[in-house]
Amino acid sequence: MVDYWRQGSVAVIAVNNPPVNALSYNVRVGLYNNLDKAANDRDVLAVVICGKGRTFPVGADIHEFGQIPKEPWITDVGRKIESLGKPVIAAIHGTGLGGGLEIALFCHYRIALPNARVGLPEVLIGLLPAGGGAQLLPRLAGIQVAMEMITTGRQLPASEAAKYNIIDKVVSGDIVKEGIEFALRVQNKPFQDKILRYRSPHGKDSLQPITEAVLRKIKMRSRGFYAPVWCVRSIANSVKLPFEEGLAQNRIMFQQMQLSGQAKALQYAFFAERSISKWKLPCGGNFATAVPRKIKTISVIGAGTMGTGITVALLSAGFPVLLVEQNKRFLMKGVQTVQSLLEGGVKRRKFTAEQAKMASSSLTTTVDLQALNSVDLVIEAVFETLSLKEDIFSKLDKICKPEAILCSNTSYLNIDKIAASTRRPDKVVGTHFFSPAHIMRLMENIYGCKTSPETVATVMDLGKRIGKVPVLVGTCPGFCANRMNRPQSEEALFLVEEGAQPEQIDQVLEDFGMPMGPFKVRDLAGGDIGWRSRKDAALHLGLTLSYDLQFFNGERYCSLADKLCELGRFGQKTGSGWYSYDKPGSKQLSIDEDVTKLIQNHRDSLGIKPRKITTQEIQERFLFSGINEGFKILEEGIAARPEDIDIIWLYGFGFPRHYGGPMFYASQIGLKRVYDRICHYHELFPYSSHWMPSKLLQKLSIQEVPIGQWAELHSKL
Numbered sequence: 223m224v225d226y227w228r229q230g231s232v233a234v235i236a237v238n239n240p241p242v243n244a245l246s247y248n249v250r251v252g253l254y255n256n257l258d259k260a261a262n263d264r265d266v267l268a269v270v271i272c273g274k275g276r277t278f279p280v281g282a283d284i285h286e287f288g289q290i291p292k293e294p295w296i297t298d299v300g301r302k303i304e305s306l307g308k309p310v311i312a313a314i315h316g317t318g319l320g321g322g323l324e325i326a327l328f329c330h331y332r333i334a335l336p337n338a339r340v341g342l343p344e345v346l347i348g349l350l351p352a353g354g355g356a357q358l359l360p361r362l363a364g365i366q367v368a369m370e371m372i373t374t375g376r377q378l379p380a381s382e383a384a385k386y387n388i389i390d391k392v393v394s395g396d397i398v399k400e401g402i403e404f405a406l407r408v409q410n411k412p413f414q415d416k417i418l419r420y421r422s423p424h425g426k427d428s429l430q431p432i433t434e435a436v437l438r439k440i441k442m443r444s445r446g447f448y449a450p451v452w453c454v455r456s457i458a459n460s461v462k463l464p465f466e467e468g469l470a471q472n473r474i475m476f477q478q479m480q481l482s483g484q485a486k487a488l489q490y491a492f493f494a495e496r497s498i499s500k501w502k503l504p505c506g507g508n509f510a511t512a513v514p515r516k517i518k519t520i521s522v523i524g525a526g527t528m529g530t531g532i533t534v535a536l537l538s539a540g541f542p543v544l545l546v547e548q549n550k551r552f553l554m555k556g557v558q559t560v561q562s563l564l565e566g567g568v569k570r571r572k573f574t575a576e577q578a579k580m581a582s583s584s585l586t587t588t589v590d591l592q593a594l595n596s597v598d599l600v601i602e603a604v605f606e607t608l609s610l611k612e613d614i615f616s617k618l619d620k621i622c623k624p625e626a627i628l629c630s631n632t633s634y635l636n637i638d639k640i641a642a643s644t645r646r647p648d649k650v651v652g653t654h655f656f657s658p659a660h661i662m663r664l665m666e667n668i669y670g671c672k673t674s675p676e677t678v679a680t681v682m683d684l685g686k687r688i689g690k691v692p693v694l695v696g697t698c699p700g701f702c703a704n705r706m707n708r709p710q711s712e713e714a715l716f717l718v719e720e721g722a723q724p725e726q727i728d729q730v731l732e733d734f735g736m737p738m739g740p741f742k743v744r745d746l747a748g749g750d751i752g753w754r755s756r757k758d759a760a761l762h763l764g765l766t767l768s769y770d771l772q773f774f775n776g777e778r779y780c781s782l783a784d785k786l787c788e789l790g791r792f793g794q795k796t797g798s799g800w801y802s803y804d805k806p807g808s809k810q811l812s813i814d815e816d817v818t819k820l821i822q823n824h825r826d827s828l829g830i831k832p833r834k835i836t837t838q839e840i841q842e843r844f845l846f847s848g849i850n851e852g853f854k855i856l857e858e859g860i861a862a863r864p865e866d867i868d869i870i871w872l873y874g875f876g877f878p879r880h881y882g883g884p885m886f887y888a889s890q891i892g893l894k895r896v897y898d899r900i901c902h903y904h905e906l907f908p909y910s911s912h913w914m915p916s917k918l919l920q921k922l923s924i925q926e927v928p929i930g931q932w933a934e935l936h937s938k939l
């Protein structure tokens with residue numbers, strides 16, 4: 223796991239633990255013993271520490287967290303470096319992260335390739351850099367830089383790290399060769415002043431104002447996430463305490479944090495994020511055996527909000543796009559939107575003006591579907607009407623080349639029905655982007671019963687290539703994301719009907735950590751879209767949405783949202799919705815007395831006496847109704863694993879990452895409690911079928927199986 227060789231007077235110690243050279247126990251032992259070997263070899267005058275393969279060590283082995291850490295720790299390796307009596311050079315390529323960077327900071331010198339990156343990302347997995355990083359970095363780069371790097375986990379490119387003295391020299395070529403050359407230059411030269419523990423932190427007199435400013439920033443963005451605050455304390459220890467005492471204090475904090483639910487959730491999320499690319503179809507195809515098709519040209523049908531967002535996502539990843547609309551007027555409007563989204567990207571520094579120009583020049587347009595005869599892949603993004611989509615897909619099937627893949631950006635409709643309108647159902651798949659599609663990273667890919675593994679592999683690969691987080695699920699109304707979101711939106715309305723205020727519900731859920739409460743989300747998305755589909759659904763059933771409707775198709779129904787729409791209050795875009803806005807399109811909102819009156823009149827007309835609704839009830843009814851649906855989704859095999867559901871929620875709805883996602887959150891609360899509360903609400907609200915407890919949840923509530931085994935258990939149900 224650690225290689226050792228000598229080149230003249232230089233000993234090279236190379237960590238060899240693929241794929242990322244994590245500092246597992248055996249690696250730490252190897253480093254420690256080989257440092258001893260170099261110390262005891264009189265012919266060795268300098269030492270180079272590097273990583274084999276793709277990277278310098280990226281930190282502790284996260285799989286080992288939760289076990290009692292075995293010595294030598296990273297700090298023991300560090301102390302050995304400091305006291306070696308010979309200069310030690312860290313030669314960094316790839317990423318030098320966490321414990322990896324800490325070891326480099328214990329070294330006397332650090333060199334790096336230009337494309338290397340360094341950082342202390344412990345905060346992102348709910349921890350602090352207890353291996354020495356929080357003590358050493360302030361002594362090298364100063365308190366201000368240390369605070370920024372450690373509380374955000376940001377990785378710095380080598381050139382920026384060099385600006386802050388973290389890297390002594392940026393070198394090109396072979397990193398080991400460069401390391402040896404550097405070592406030959408510094409061997410036999412004094413290096414005691416390079417031992418960072420003997421320095422005092424730069425900017426220590428400004429600790430208080432820096433701390434206050436950082437804590438203010440953390441408060442604004444952290445929404446109940448504790449690790450950044452602990453990181454601030456760990457850096458303050460570098461000023462307040464002698465080096466070894468600071469290390470000891472930080473180790474105690476690290477051990478406490480490791481036991482916290484937030485660290486467990488973040489580490490779960492880290493691995494969940496990586497597991498989603500390991501997809502499997504019920505028919506047996508999977509990520510390891512299916513080969514994606516090469517996609518060079520893509521067409522997007524529909525230049526509305528979704529179509530233009532998808533177009534920008536594709537263009538900015540370097541794909542040429544042929545944008546299609548039914549007439550020139552819509553097309554022109556779409557092109558303008560694409561241009562302004564690209565300009566917005568330049569303003570937000572997502573890309574340079576030059577890149578935006580390149581992207582823009584890769585856009586072509588047409589109003590003629592026949593022009594799609596040579597594209598490799600089509601993404602349809604028109605209205606959510608099945609007959610319209612069926613019509614388009616049947617035309618595409620005739621026009622497009624036989625091997626072209628046909629994708630639908632539907633958020634709700636049955637992929638099998640859309641596929642059935644073609645003679646190539648194996649090449650039809652759902653690619654559900656989230657709005658705004660050029661920004662939101664989730665891409666919910668939906669397979670139908672005939673979608674081929676090759677088609678799935680192609681859209682999963684496409685998602686990655688355009689910087690999205692692609693998650694694969696099966697088909698059912700609303701798939702995973704919207705199906706789970708639906709009961710939550712309904713519960714939010716029912717809570718208002720029963721006595722809560724929209725702003726109260728929004729506040730409770732924002733305090734929980736959601737980026738926006740459900741009523742603000744409704745206003746942002748526009749109430750008219752849901753209203754139209756509710757009216758369509760009613761029409762389909764031969765019903766009308768009336769003012770005093772309390773039941774719809776046998777289910778409890780709340781008509782408050784319809785009443786707002788009747789008044790033209792569609793949300794932000796019309797300047798009024800659940801809130802009022804200072805002008806149409808503005809985000810500046812205020813509570814609207816008219817809405818409060820409307821709600822009161824609604825309750826009066828139905829004879830509902832408002833009651834006080836607690837924070838606990840709001841959280842439970844919103845979160846648990848979605849979680850119950852999540853278990854049904856698992857039970858039905860729509861999602862293969864809880865990890866898929868959680869990643870959908872982290873990236874599609876901004877569910878707080880420090881809770882891991884709704885399924886992990888449920889596992890932390892305890893499935894017995896979650897199940898009991900769902901049964902309680904089922905008893906209270908028998909006319910809301912979303913409270914019918916999931917059978918899988920019921921079973922798991924008795925067995926309390928770890929989350930990693932839920933999927934296995936469900937296959938045995």
Ligand SMILES: CCCCCC/C=C/CC(=O)SCCNC(=O)CCNC(=O)[C@H](O)C(C)(C)COP(=O)(O)OP(=O)(O)OC[C@H]1O[C@@H](n2cnc3c(N)ncnc32)[C@H](O)[C@@H]1OP(=O)(O)O
Pocket residue numbers: 241242244280281282283284285291295296297317319320321322343344347349350351352353473476477493496497
């Ligand atoms: C009480 C004692 C006190 C001692 C304190 C010592 C504490 C030290 C703290 C730490 O060092 S915590 C760890 C800090 N480091 C990280 O958090 C790095 C996390 N990794 C990444 O950010 C990325 O993986 C990467 C390194 C930038 C590489 O990204 P890339 O996209 O190239 O590859 P991935 O698909 O992400 O990863 C490949 C593969 O490697 C696995 N992996 C990555 N990092 C770790 C790790 N630190 N430990 C274990 N495994 C890791 C990852 O899961 C992938 O595995 P797979 O099986 O192929 O999915």
